[in-house]
Amino acid sequence: MNDTKQARLDRESTFSRRTETVLRDMILDGQMAPGERINEVSLSQALGISRGPLREAIQRLAAEGLLTVISHRGAFVRTFEQYQVEELYELRTALECHVVRLVCERASDEDIEGLSDLVRETDEMLAAAPDSAYPADHDLHSRLIALSGNEAIGRATLEAQRQILLARRMSAKAPARARDALHEHRALVKAIQKRDADQAGKAMAAHLAAARRGALEALGFTSD
Amino acid sequence: MNDTKQARLDRESTFSRRTETVLRDMILDGQMAPGERINEVSLSQALGISRGPLREAIQRLAAEGLLTVISHRGAFVRTFEQYQVEELYELRTALECHVVRLVCERASDEDIEGLSDLVRETDEMLAAAPDSAYPADHDLHSRLIALSGNEAIGRATLEAQRQILLARRMSAKAPARARDALHEHRALVKAIQKRDADQAGKAMAAHLAAARRGALEALGFTSD
DNA sequence: GGGCGCCCGTTTGTTGACAGTTGACATGCC
DNA sequence: GGCATGTCAACTGTCAACAAACGGGCGCCC
Incomplete structure (x- = not known):
């Protein structure tokens, strides 16, 4: 097994990390419409994980500019003017x-x-x-x-x-x-x-x- | 109170968000040396919060390129070649x-x-x-x-x-x-x-x- | 004496529960 | 009828505890 694969496995070895790529693909594939809100409870259940790792993935995708997080209101798929x-x-x-x-x-x-x-x-x-x-x-x-x-x-x-x-x-x-x-x-x-x-x-x-x-x-x- | 201030308060109205800016300042001020590891337990105690919000702040700063997170080992202040x-x-x-x-x-x-x-x-x-x-x-x-x-x-x-x-x-x-x-x-x-x-x-x-x-x-x- | 493997403390990853906030709906007043 | 107010369900923010993984130290074997 080469190093790259090992490193990739390591990088994905956690729910939080895997959820990040899954969510990103969902967003970019159009499975979630721009402006749509992410319900943490239902999405975490759908992914078979708890809210913690999901929230961490959301934070990273927000920093990437794919999600907009509003305090006490939730994470939304970003829209663009x-x-x-x-x-x-x-x-x-x-x-x-x-x-x-x-x-x-x-x-x-x-x-x-x-x-x-x-x-x-x-x-x-x-x-x-x-x-x-x-x-x-x-x-x-x-x-x-x-x-x-x-x-x-x-x-x-x-x-x-x-x-x-x-x-x-x-x-x-x-x-x-x-x-x-x-x-x-x-x-x-x-x-x-x-x-x-x-x-x-x-x-x-x-x-x-x-x-x-x-x-x-x-x-x-x-x-x- | 003007809108900017209101928006800023809103953006900072959560432990996670406030911790993000505090941590970023700590990193850029040199209070944490490059390569240094962040101990989630002790830092969260020092900040008077729990590990959850701290971890979320860490994820965002990692996406920003200021921290390097290694699975099961922790978050390190980034070093540069x-x-x-x-x-x-x-x-x-x-x-x-x-x-x-x-x-x-x-x-x-x-x-x-x-x-x-x-x-x-x-x-x-x-x-x-x-x-x-x-x-x-x-x-x-x-x-x-x-x-x-x-x-x-x-x-x-x-x-x-x-x-x-x-x-x-x-x-x-x-x-x-x-x-x-x-x-x-x-x-x-x-x-x-x-x-x-x-x-x-x-x-x-x-x-x-x-x-x-x-x-x-x-x-x-x-x-x- | 050096290398290998095991064990255990420490730390991270994850979970479920609790508390505070938001937005919507219903109610009452003008 | 329209607007303000109170109430409530749903959801997010936070916490504390549990489980798994890592790495350092010890002992054992060669």
């Missing part, structure tokens, strides 16, 4: 534009080759099933962050991405942006291959701006 | 360089005038007491973040700043960088007054790079 969604995309822009600059400076040629492989694979998958959602496990963004090698930026970005994912749960419709996103990704990778940090940063900013427009539109917010 | 400190400064660079660009684009002339007033006041205070520490309540960085008007970026930056503050607790010596920082701040504000986003971003990057060097040196790490 338009300005908050815009702020989150701006946060991602700040972080991920810096990430691609770092990748341009630091990544090996093989790693960058892997990026274009990734885009090509996604292209083929999308050609085979044109209306499918963008395959999450082939996510270019997480790959880029991994290549940047900065765990702190990685955590911050992941948090912002999750909050955006939750915000989009407020709308039923998911805009079919897969093809557009793919084109933007291709342009982004092309800039990285040239190791042109400025151009790569602009490509990322443009990509995120387009994603933001799509999100705001899906949420019924007036996109400027 | 050199690479982690470097990552944090890189994170701040990504965030705060974006912040100053936003300020250049969005801040009013009066707000920018306020920035130079701030630098001037700090200058005078530093001239009166040359060896004093950099006055925290006149912190230019938080002012800039406030002017950017982005709460999400603000929270992320605050978290990074606090982690750096904690990391520096691992070293006794605080480098006397106040005068240098002031000069860098002045250059930064000058660029903002010209609303030159590129130059302001570069000034912020240079300022943070200098701060990073100072921090790494104080921590006894080999600065590259």
Whole structure:
């Protein structure tokens, strides 16, 4: 058994920790609607644990920005105003534009080759099933962050991405942006291959701006 | 009683919440050394509460990156490797360089005038007491973040700043960088007054790079 | 003498119960 | 009819006790 697995088991070896990931998945999967209140008694019973570990998990998810806790009233799945969604995309822009600059400076040629492989694979998958959602496990963004090698930026970005994912749960419709996103990704990778940090940063900013427009539109917010 | 105060009272109206801020202050004030373990029983007794609320506060501070919780072993005041400190400064660079660009684009002339007033006041205070520490309540960085008007970026930056503050607790010596920082701040504000986003971003990057060097040196790490 | 395994005190993880607060409903008054 | 007040059930905040896990110390075996 390798260390990573051991460490993961250790990290999950407690009700509180396991509940945290279960709850997070429930929130992000849409099993709990934004604004919905968490009833500690019934949820803890449903999960087969007591209120203590559940409350601890709630505290962590609140610190992560997925729950809003109000004293003596309870924990609610977080809702987002338009300005908050815009702020989150701006946060991602700040972080991920810096990430691609770092990748341009630091990544090996093989790693960058892997990026274009990734885009090509996604292209083929999308050609085979044109209306499918963008395959999450082939996510270019997480790959880029991994290549940047900065765990702190990685955590911050992941948090912002999750909050955006939750915000989009407020709308039923998911805009079919897969093809557009793919084109933007291709342009982004092309800039990285040239190791042109400025151009790569602009490509990322443009990509995120387009994603933001799509999100705001899906949420019924007036996109400027 | 104004709303802000009411909201703050509400937010602090519970042992768990109050303990969170008390504990955070204890950690950042240096009352608890990095690496030190928190004994839940003795600390809860010292605070006059039970272990439940204390544990909840610990969970939130762990999510904030100030504590490290290891299953069945306890919560420890976080320690930092050199690479982690470097990552944090890189994170701040990504965030705060974006912040100053936003300020250049969005801040009013009066707000920018306020920035130079701030630098001037700090200058005078530093001239009166040359060896004093950099006055925290006149912190230019938080002012800039406030002017950017982005709460999400603000929270992320605050978290990074606090982690750096904690990391520096691992070293006794605080480098006397106040005068240098002031000069860098002045250059930064000058660029903002010209609303030159590129130059302001570069000034912020240079300022943070200098701060990073100072921090790494104080921590006894080999600065590259 | 050194290494291995067991045991026990200490500390954390979890539970169930109690107390205080909130929001909603019903009642009474203007 | 509308508004203020009182009451009540439901829920959260807190506590104290129980159970499991960890690690240090001891003795035993080689």
